Amino acid sequence: MKREVLQRFLCRTEDTGRFIVQSKVTGITYFVEPIDHGKPDKLWGDLDPATKKLTGDYGNVRRGAVTKEESLILSKNGFKNISTFKGSPLAEIDRRDRNYIAQRT
Numbered sequence: 001m002k003r004e005v006l007q008r009f010l011c012r013t014e015d016t017g018r019f020i021v022q023s024k025v026t027g028i029t030y031f032v033e034p035i036d037h038g039k040p041d042k043l044w045g046d047l048d049p050a051t052k053k054l055t056g057d058y059g060n061v062r063r064g065a066v067t068k069e070e071s072l073i074l075s076k077n078g079f080k081n082i083s084t085f086k087g088s089p090l091a092e093i094d095r096r097d098r099n100y101i102a103q104r105t
Helices: 003-009 089-104
Strands: 019-022 029-032
Touching: 019 089, 029 089
Parallel strands: none
Antiparallel strands: 019 029
């Protein structure tokens, strides 16, 4: 991976949601980057009891994800085995670790 990408990867993680996990089982290092597709799963704010409408914009202060265009996990940046999925990244890492072990035995 390119050095400058590694230096940028963990900057502003509260905004980007990026994190790194090194598996204790396989030793493989996983770079995780949540992608924001523009449609939040949950809306945040205050429910106005009179109008029943959501007010406030609390969920958009810290997205905890990047757009596809902001992604650093690209083959041109030196990443390999890139994939996207829905669900928990930690559960996906666990699944991959189990598959890796099963293939090695």
